Amino acid sequence: MAITGKKFDMIQDMSDFAISVIDDACLALFKKDYDQAEIAIKKSIDIQKYEKRVSDNLKTNKNELENYRIRRIIENVRRIAEYASDVGEIVLNMNIEKIIKKQKA
Numbered sequence: 001m002a003i004t005g006k007k008f009d010m011i012q013d014m015s016d017f018a019i020s021v022i023d024d025a026c027l028a029l030f031k032k033d034y035d036q037a038e039i040a041i042k043k044s045i046d047i048q049k050y051e052k053r054v055s056d057n058l059k060t061n062k063n064e065l066e067n068y069r070i071r072r073i074i075e076n077v078r079r080i081a082e083y084a085s086d087v088g089e090i091v092l093n094m095n096i097e098k099i100i101k102k103q104k105a
Contacts, residue, residue: 001066003066003069003070003073006057007054007057007061007066007070010050010053010054010057011054011070011073011074011077013050014047014050014051014053014054014074014077014078015077015080017046017047017050017081018047018050018077018078018080018081018084019080021040021043021044021047021080021081021084022080022081022083022084022087024036024039024040024043024084025037025040025041025044025083025084025085025087025088025091026087028040028087028088028091029087029090029091032091032094032095033091034091034092034095036091037087037088037089037091037092037095038088038092040084040085040087040088041084041085041088041089041092043084044081044082044084044085044088045085047077047078047081047082048078050074050077051074051077051078054070054074055071055074058070058071
């Protein structure tokens with residue numbers, strides 16, 4: 001059975017947010033933009049708010065199979081936002097390495 005209604009909309013919002021964060025982090029990587037990377041890292045933390053909203057909504061749902069499926073979905077969407085943070089950290093590390101190399105030269 002398909003996930004519909006309010007639950008679907010909340011998952012969609014969470015997914016859209018995670019995609020925007022990973023997009024920002026990748027853009028920072030391609031541009032080697034330290035500031036954009038920091039913004040993406042900070043923004044990725046907000047995924048917890050989306051996850052909590054969806055999880056809280058599951059408390060009233062009696063369909064255990066649907067709850068299990070939704071929990072798995074939000075766990076995977078949360079990981080996307082966490083990957084964005086990882087990409088942002090890579091950008092920061094690249095910039096640090098660049099600064100260190102300049103100082104040695």
